[in-house]
């Protein structure tokens with residue numbers, strides 16, 4: 265069985281990766297799983313300067329998922345390169361860094377410094393709905409979105425992944441714009457903006473009022489969007505949104521994903537990525553499938 269997955273020039277030993285923000289910087293999960301077994305680790309979003317994030321409460325449970333408004337808390341680029349990257353480099357897995365900025369120049373600086381630091385790819389987070397500046401602006405204004413990707417593309421040789429926001433009228437337009445602007449890969453979906461109200465206090469359960477919905481609740485939306493993007497672009501797709509089992513992951517592959525990322529499931533079951541990988545292998549053995557490529561985008565409609 266061949267599990268190697270080529271996302272353009274980014275080569276993974278298998279198609280199962282982590283979703284940014286749900287796996288910390290890897291260390292947190294190393295007592296539960298062997299990090300060498302992951303196709304890639306996508307780390308929590310990094311900004312140039314440290315960010316405090318939003319005030320609490322920042323998380324609340326909803327039926328089939330969660331709302332979060334962490335606000336991209338992180339220790340900043342320098343700290344990541346000094347404290348986290350050396351540890352991650354000990355493992356035989358690709359290190360993908362999710363980056364975010366409040367200006368195009370910040371994204372460029374992050375990309376250049378991370379290339380110099382030796383990471384394997386960068387994922388542009390243009391789709392965080394929970395921060396006032398940056399984030400979602402880049403992901404929902406198509407002109408700024410294209411400009412950002414084009415400018416970062418010019419300044420790095422690293423494989424460039426653009427993470428799409430589902431909070432747009434037509435995700436296909438953004439997928440095409442990302443491809444045209446030079447993104448090597450697209451990943452989708454980020455969280456869907458949501459809100460939950462405590463009827464006793466008449467207050468939102470999140471201090472930020474709204475947050476990003478993730479988990480199984482968003483899976484059908486995510487599968488539909490991957491399928492739409494697969495029909496629109498030629499770049500490889502990383503599918504995510506509510507994957508908790510191998511069956512869920514395979515849905516994304518049939519819809520058009522070449523690799524899958526596991527997010528919220530990591531909070532429920534820290535071994536979720538490994539269970540999903542094992543389940544994919546069993547499915548391939550049972551169905552005599554030699555390579556996942558044979559399945560990508562083969563849904564019969």
Ligand SMILES: Cc1cc2nc3c(=O)[nH]c(=O)nc-3n(C[C@H](O)[C@H](O)[C@H](O)COP(=O)(O)O)c2cc1C
Nearest residue numbers: 283284285309389453454478479505506507527528
């Ligand atoms: C607590 C939390 C933090 C997240 N932080 C980030 C982030 O820093 N950058 C990013 O691009 N996506 C972030 N995401 C979005 C996830 O990477 C993923 O796209 C989304 O949760 C959908 O997948 P899931 O339903 O499997 O969680 C975060 C999600 C959660 C739940």
